[in-house]
Amino acid sequence: MTSVPKQFTPTRQVPRQGLAEKIRRAVPNHIPLEFGETKTDVDVRLKPEHLLEVVRVLKEHRDLAFDFLRNMAGVDMQEQGLHLKIHLYSFKHNHTVQLTVECPPEEDHPHVPSLTSLYRAADWHEREAAEMFGFIFDGHPNLKNLLLEEDLHIHPLLKAHPLQEPEILQGIEDGPPGFPF
Amino acid sequence: MTIWPEEAIVRRHGETEFEFDTVDMTVNVGPQHPATHGVFRMLLTVDGEVVVDCEPYIGYLHRGLEKLTENADYRQAMGWWDRTDYLAGLNCEGAWCMAVEKLAGIEVPERAEYIRVIMMELSRINSHFMFFGAFGADVGSFGTSFTYAWRERERIYDLFEEVAGDRMFPTYFRIGGVTMDLPENFEARCRWLLGSIRQGLEDLDGLLTGNEVFVERCRGLSPVTPEQAINWGLTGPLLRATGIPWDIRKVEPYSIYDRLKFEIPVGTQGDVFDRWMVRLAEAYQSTKIIEQCLDEMPKKGLVLNPNLPKTLRIDSGEVYFRTEGTKGEYSVYLMARGGNKPYRAKLRSPSFCNLSALREMVIGNYVADAIIILGSLDIVLGEVDK
Numbered sequence: 001m002t003s004v005p006k007q008f009t010p011t012r013q014v015p016r017q018g019l020a021e022k023i024r025r026a027v028p029n030h031i032p033l034e035f036g037e038t039k040t041d042v043d044v045r046l047k048p049e050h051l052l053e054v055v056r057v058l059k060e061h062r063d064l065a066f067d068f069l070r071n072m073a074g075v076d077m078q079e080q081g082l083h084l085k086i087h088l089y090s091f092k093h094n095h096t097v098q099l100t101v102e103c104p105p106e107e108d109h110p111h112v113p114s115l116t117s118l119y120r121a122a123d124w125h126e127r128e129a130a131e132m133f134g135f136i137f138d139g140h141p142n143l144k145n146l147l148l149e150e151d152l153h154i155h156p157l158l159k160a161h162p163l164q165e166p167e168i169l170q171g172i173e174d175g176p177p178g179f180p181f
Numbered sequence: 182m183t184i185w186p187e188e189a190i191v192r193r194h195g196e197t198e199f200e201f202d203t204v205d206m207t208v209n210v211g212p213q214h215p216a217t218h219g220v221f222r223m224l225l226t227v228d229g230e231v232v233v234d235c236e237p238y239i240g241y242l243h244r245g246l247e248k249l250t251e252n253a254d255y256r257q258a259m260g261w262w263d264r265t266d267y268l269a270g271l272n273c274e275g276a277w278c279m280a281v282e283k284l285a286g287i288e289v290p291e292r293a294e295y296i297r298v299i300m301m302e303l304s305r306i307n308s309h310f311m312f313f314g315a316f317g318a319d320v321g322s323f324g325t326s327f328t329y330a331w332r333e334r335e336r337i338y339d340l341f342e343e344v345a346g347d348r349m350f351p352t353y354f355r356i357g358g359v360t361m362d363l364p365e366n367f368e369a370r371c372r373w374l375l376g377s378i379r380q381g382l383e384d385l386d387g388l389l390t391g392n393e394v395f396v397e398r399c400r401g402l403s404p405v406t407p408e409q410a411i412n413w414g415l416t417g418p419l420l421r422a423t424g425i426p427w428d429i430r431k432v433e434p435y436s437i438y439d440r441l442k443f444e445i446p447v448g449t450q451g452d453v454f455d456r457w458m459v460r461l462a463e464a465y466q467s468t469k470i471i472e473q474c475l476d477e478m479p480k481k482g483l484v485l486n487p488n489l490p491k492t493l494r495i496d497s498g499e500v501y502f503r504t505e506g507t508k509g510e511y512s513v514y515l516m517a518r519g520g521n522k523p524y525r526a527k528l529r530s531p532s533f534c535n536l537s538a539l540r541e542m543v544i545g546n547y548v549a550d551a552i553i554i555l556g557s558l559d560i561v562l563g564e565v566d567k
Contacts, residue, residue: 038499039283068411071501073514073527085514087501087529089427091411094432098501121414124537132247147240147566156248163252 019095020044026061027054041087041098048084048101052113058088058097058118059118069115072125074133076159081105082133084112103135114139132157203228208548212241215526216552218315219562222557223539230547235540239533242566250526255281255493256356258526263350265528266564267313269304269507271297271341273564274354279435280502280513283357285495288486295359295478299371300344300353302467302474306378307337309464313385313561316457319556320395326388333381336374339341343370356493358485368475375468382464390461394456401508403542403554413538417509417531418459419558421449429505440477443470453557460559494521506548508532508559528567 019042020035027033031054034045042179046054058066066088075083084101103110114137126137127146134155137143145152155161195457220241226234240481246265250258263270274431274534275297282289289297310330317326343364345351389395403416407423420427426445430438446462448455496515503512509531516525535558542558543551 004491005514038501040501043499070412070503070510071512071514071527071529073529075516075525085499085501085527087514091427096501098499119414120412120541121534121537124533145240147243149240156245157251161248163248 019097021099022063023058025056026064026121038098041096043100045100045102048110048112050102051099051101052115054099055086055088055115055118056112063093065090066097067091069119069121069125070096072122072129074129074135074157076133076157078159081106081107082135084129084135086115109134109136111136111138113137116140131155134158141142182355203462205233210552212238216319217555218560221536221555221560221562221565224550225543225548225551227548230549232543232546232548232551235543235551237536237539239536239562240566242562244567246528247513247526250523252522254283254521255495255523258523259354259356260350260352261350262528263567264563265530266308266506266508266511266532266561267349268561269301269308270350270460271300271304271321271353272504272506272511273309274352275301275436276502276504276506276511276513278356279504280500280515281493281495283494283502284498284500284515284517285356287357287489289358290483290486291363291379291437292479292482293484293486295474296359296363296484297354298436298438298441299471299474299478300341300359301341302470303337303374305333305507306464306467306563308559309460309467310334310337310381312460313389313457316553316556316559317389317395319553320389320398320483322389322395326385329381329384329388333378336377336437340367340370340374355485358483360485362484371471375471378468379465382461385483386461390458398550398553399454399457399557400452401450402453402550403546403557405452405542409541411452413474413541414534415509415538417506417536418456418463419451419535421445422448422455422459424449428478429503429510433503435502435504437474441470441473443467443473453553456557456559492521493524494519503529506531508561509535511564528564530564530567531562532558532562533567557560 023044031050036043058064068089068091070089071088073083073085077083082103086099087096089096101112112135116127124146126140127143128144129135129147130137131148132155144150190286191305205228206227206228208225210225211217212220222238225232228552246261250259259274263274310333314327314330341351342348345353370559404422407425409425410420424447428445431445440521443466448459496519497517499516501512501514503510510529511531512529513524514527518524539555542554
């Protein structure tokens with residue numbers, strides 16, 4: 001059970017300084033982490049095999065207390081492989097971190113540990129990432145297609161998946177369809 | 182004369198009492214069903230009248246928003262984004278524009294910020310009125326609450342049409358401001374509208390909140406604790422109904438929300454009745470926000486940043502821009518790697534996350550209550566399915 005403060009006083013300034021340092025100290029030394037910054041959050045890069053351990057530390061550490069899974073987004077980085085962006089939030093400290101899980105580029109269907117044991121909210125996020133990018137979430141109870149049809153095994157958000165060309169039924173025949181950007 | 186012969190009484194109460202084996206039955210609700218508020222399907226497994234399992238099926242309205250966005254210019258993409266939460270299109274446009282502005286470092290004129298907040302809060306009221314009407318119909322007041330809610334919604338839509346030229350999907354915001362300035366009589370019309378909205382809220386409040394049937398059906402139904410709500414990923418009015426005053430407009434203020442004074446209404450039980458009350462109070466707070474904006478906004482000035490590039494190109498960067506949508510945390514994850522198109526855009530849609538907790542909420546309740554619980558989530562399928 002996570003602790004929810006009874007009197008929640010929102011802070012105006014979201015603390016970003018020092019969060020990276022706190023995470024570095026909390027996570028065991030044998031796990032390699034790389035730190036970066038996005039426009040809004042601290043970015044932590046890690047390998048999929050360390051994900052579950054790191055997230056457990058982030059959730060249970062007193063000074064971090066990331067109790068809320070905000071978002072999960074797969075990104076196809078082409079030659080760098082698939083990345084999984086996970087945004088965690090702490091109600092106690094009002095800070096957000098972005099985890100970037102860097103999967104090895106040689107794997108088409110990279111294995112990532114499922115976070116459903118820690119966050120119930122991860123269920124649908126993982127199903128969506130699995131169908132859209134081809135991640136395999138180990139330990140997920142029900143990794144069926146969510147938004148796509150049940151028997152459709154394509155991964156539309158991969159960059160290799162083409163967008164269908166618009167079909168012009170009548171009108172301008174010469175020249176490619178659409179606007180030249 | 183006895184009505185019941187003696188043998189019959191013995192058969193009813195005595196040795197020949199039957200025990201029935203019950204068989205779980207599967208009931209399919211949706212996708213075309215008025216109670217599912219769109220094309221949403223849930224497969225209920227019922228034991229008698231009690232739901233023992235529920236499996237939601239979504240994706241009937243999946244339009245590939247994220248893929249389309251990756252293949253479109255930053256400005257073109259907006260047309261798809263306001264079709265996500267189609268009850269509050271302007272909130273979605275706002276989230277998209279602010280995410281791109283944050284990523285590209287584009288400034289917005291002050292007057293445009295005020296106009297945006299006014300329009301976004303009107304959209305929020307609009308969306309909440311949709312909830313009041315539809316939820317009343319779910320609970321059983323049939324057309325009455327709908328009619329009351331529609332009066333205000335039509336007036337808000339009329340104002341949108343006057344300002345932006347369209348009712349539901351105005352595409353009024355632009356990256357760097359808004360398309361055009363407000364019409365001359367806007368302030369007077371808006372103030373009149375606020376009075377009308379408050380009257381509408383009062384009417385709905387009087388119609389349903391004090392209604393005994395309504396209260397008996399909603400109070401204590403599917404209570405959610407704060408810990409559960411956080412773990413399930415609930416945001417918005419559902420989270421605030423559990424007692425956590427978490428509103429991104431306050432916690433991580435964007436636009437000009439840090440200048441405005443408003444309260445965050447919270448519930449105590451996290452049940453369906455609290456969700457209703459929180460939304461009523463929230464719509465009222467939105468009218469206060471609009472009033473402050475009308476008072477404080479600069480009367481003249483630019484509404485669109487004049488120094489915008491002809492083609493917006495962003496070299497690199499990531500942003501996870503969060504806004505308080507009408508249903509909860511409506512956030513945009515955006516990644517740029519050069520060019521005039523986003524490399525990746527992800528919508529964190531509040532309805533999607535709230536709906537994923539439906540199974541836990543309806544199990545153990547009656548079938549009729551499952552409909553009310555689904556109604557109290559206030560989902561909008563355009564946003565769930567993207």
